[in-house]
Structure formats: C-alpha cells, structure tokens
Amino acid sequence: MKTSISSLSFNDTPIRDREQMLCLTDMWKAAGSPRNKKPAEWSRYEGSDFIREIGEKVGTAHLFENRPGRGGGTWAHWQIGMAYAKYLSPAFHAWCNEVVRAYMEGTPPPSPQDTRWLAVRQESRAMRNDFTSTLAEHGVTKPRDFARATNATYVGLFGASAGRMRERMGLPKKANLRDRMSRMELAQVILAEELATEHMEDERSWGADECCDVTAMAARSVHQAVSDNRASRRRIGR
Known part of the structure; x- marks a missing residue:
C-alpha cells in the first residue's frame, strides 16, 4: 500500500x-x-x-x-x-x-484560509468548555445564568447580546453565532473567556452576578485593546 x-x-x-x-x-x-x-x-x-x-x-x-x-x-x-x-x-x-x-x-x-479558521474555531470550542466548566465550579448552575455570561462576553466585545447579533446577521434564533464569526472575532472571544476564567479562579468569584461581572470586565478589556490597536494603525498610516 x-x-x-x-x-x-x-x-x-x-x-x-x-x-x-x-x-x-x-x-x-x-x-x-x-x-x-x-x-x-x-x-x-x-x-x-x-x-x-x-x-x-x-x-x-x-x-x-x-x-x-x-x-x-x-x-x-x-x-x-x-x-x-x-x-x-x-x-x-x-x-x-x-x-x-x-x-x-x-x-x-479546505483552503488554507478555511483551515486557519477551523483551527481557531476548534480552539474556541475547547475554551468554551473550560469557561463553562469554570462557571459551574463557581456557583453558576442555571441555564439562564450561563446565557447571561455569554451575553456579557458579546456585549463587552461587540456591543450586542447574542440575540441581537443573530438579528443583525439574519440568523435563526438557535443558530450558533461562533460558526459565523471571523477568525478575529473568534480570537477575541477566546481571549475574553480565558481572561474571565483566570479571574474567576484567582479571585474565587462566586455566583452568577460576580461571574458575569468578571466576564463583562474581561470582554471590555479585550475590546479596548483591539480598538486601541486599530486606532494606532490609522494614526501611523496618516
């Protein structure tokens, strides 16, 4: 053979x-x-x-x-x-x-570009599992509270909840948003969830309110870093 x-x-x-x-x-x-x-x-x-x-x-x-x-x-x-x-x-x-x-x-x-997207998407799945496991370990038990944490990530990063993002993209209510995100968007989600996971573990956050606040803070930090970098590119290019 x-x-x-x-x-x-x-x-x-x-x-x-x-x-x-x-x-x-x-x-x-x-x-x-x-x-x-x-x-x-x-x-x-x-x-x-x-x-x-x-x-x-x-x-x-x-x-x-x-x-x-x-x-x-x-x-x-x-x-x-x-x-x-x-x-x-x-x-x-x-x-x-x-x-x-x-x-x-x-x-x-898949094309090389698709392969790169798949690699990031796969990493985002692994990070999502770690993130939700950490939420559960820190007192988040109700489905609606997991949804709150997800929305805290999306609002902090992209300025809209999962439902609102689906509306903007013309997607069904149960569509998986991350399957429609770009590599950059997925990378931001990965980093935000990684930071939130680290914060919850370091600070021993407990309960839905604390964990969602930590998640929102991590997402805003990532959003600010990306925004600052893009703004600096525009200044350098002038």
Whole structure:
C-alpha cells in the first residue's frame, strides 16, 4: 500500500495516510505527544473494545497494524483514528472531526484560509468548555445564568447580546453565532473567556452576578485593546 504525504497537518506536524488508514503515531505527535497516551497503550486498554467493534463493521484486513523501522509507526483505519483523536484531546478531536473526516471521505480539502479558521474555531470550542466548566465550579448552575455570561462576553466585545447579533446577521434564533464569526472575532472571544476564567479562579468569584461581572470586565478589556490597536494603525498610516 502506498503511503501519501497528505495535506493533513496539525500544529505543523504532518499526519500520514495510506488508503483508508492513518498513522496514529503521527496523530500522537501532532497532539503534543501526551504522556501515557501512546497508540499502543490506547489500543491495549481504552480503545480495545472500539477497535473490535469497528473490525466487525468495516470487515477489512487493514484495520490496525504496527510497522517497524523508518517511516513506520502504528497505523489504523481512519475511523479508529477518529476515536483515538478524541482520547488525545478535545481540540485535536474537533479538528479531526472537521478536517480529517472530510479528507478521508473524499471531500475536497479546505483552503488554507478555511483551515486557519477551523483551527481557531476548534480552539474556541475547547475554551468554551473550560469557561463553562469554570462557571459551574463557581456557583453558576442555571441555564439562564450561563446565557447571561455569554451575553456579557458579546456585549463587552461587540456591543450586542447574542440575540441581537443573530438579528443583525439574519440568523435563526438557535443558530450558533461562533460558526459565523471571523477568525478575529473568534480570537477575541477566546481571549475574553480565558481572561474571565483566570479571574474567576484567582479571585474565587462566586455566583452568577460576580461571574458575569468578571466576564463583562474581561470582554471590555479585550475590546479596548483591539480598538486601541486599530486606532494606532490609522494614526501611523496618516
């Protein structure tokens, strides 16, 4: 079977593919080489049941193999690779779900610009999970209060609540705004939620009111930094 140098790359680490198989060793390296999460360990324990299940469904001899020597590594059917990606990290799994799956299913690969957007979007998902987990750890329990925190971010950054932003964009009420944001907008949201998370943990904020105030403060700080930078560009260009 011919191994291709594919267009798949995460964190500047190429991920080789061969027909319907992916190199799990490359995936492990791309995800940062996390300790105790090497392909062999995963396949022996956490991934063993899934590998057997896929074997029954796919019915192919080329399911999972270890190839020694230069250019070798652990290789597996790409559906096994997707399960392994989930084990490695949420951000890497999100990227694989959008980029690797499309590539292996024969969908045209995204343009470099799309790939950069996808990378930021995936990071925003991971940050959102951290942010909401921190809110929950600091006494935010009601759905409406999570929505308040989200709106605190959007109002601080963009001057409008989530509902108002959807109206401006002509989107349905339940549309995911972040799927429509630019890379710069997503980057601002990531930084605002990161700052808010850090603040809540450092100051031991508690309850919806405190956490929403902290979130609004972080979002305004990011908005001000972006505004100042853009204003300075205009002055320099004159």
